[in-house]
Amino acid sequence: MITRIIFIVVFLMSLLIFGCSRKTHPSKTSSAVNNTKTDTASATKVAVRKKTKTVIPKVIIVNDSAAHKSVDGRLYYDIMGHRYWRNYKDGKYYLFDKSMYNNPDFKNPG
Numbered sequence: 001m002i003t004r005i006i007f008i009v010v011f012l013m014s015l016l017i018f019g020c021s022r023k024t025h026p027s028k029t030s031s032a033v034n035n036t037k038t039d040t041a042s043a044t045k046v047a048v049r050k051k052t053k054t055v056i057p058k059v060i061i062v063n064d065s066a067a068h069k070s071v072d073g074r075l076y077y078d079i080m081g082h083r084y085w086r087n088y089k090d091g092k093y094y095l096f097d098k099s100m101y102n103n104p105d106f107k108n109p110g
Contacts (some may be wrong), residue, residue: 060084060093067093073108 067075075086077093084093089105100106
């Protein structure tokens with residue numbers, strides 16, 4: 001019985017000694033709290049991911065009913081901010097290029 005009481009007293013004293021042996025104590029002023037937050041924020045690094053570049057296809061196949069008609073009668077389709085014009089020879093839509101103006105395959109046959 002005495003050993004049990006001694007064990008409990010030793011355990012409580014060791015708990016008291018190790019529990020109260022903090023090296024830092026929080027301050028009561030708000031300015032000290034703000035400084036510790038900025039110190040921890042500047043110490044941590046933020047992982048920055050590189051943005052993946054979206055691949056823009058040069059040729060797409062679109063149903064003609066989904067395409068729009070321009071003033072001169074040619075069909076075009078807009079996707080992801082890029083305009084595709086219909087090639088009347090093979091029926092595919094090609095990404096806009098300056099050479100399309102002189103190419104007869106991109107002009108409306110009718």
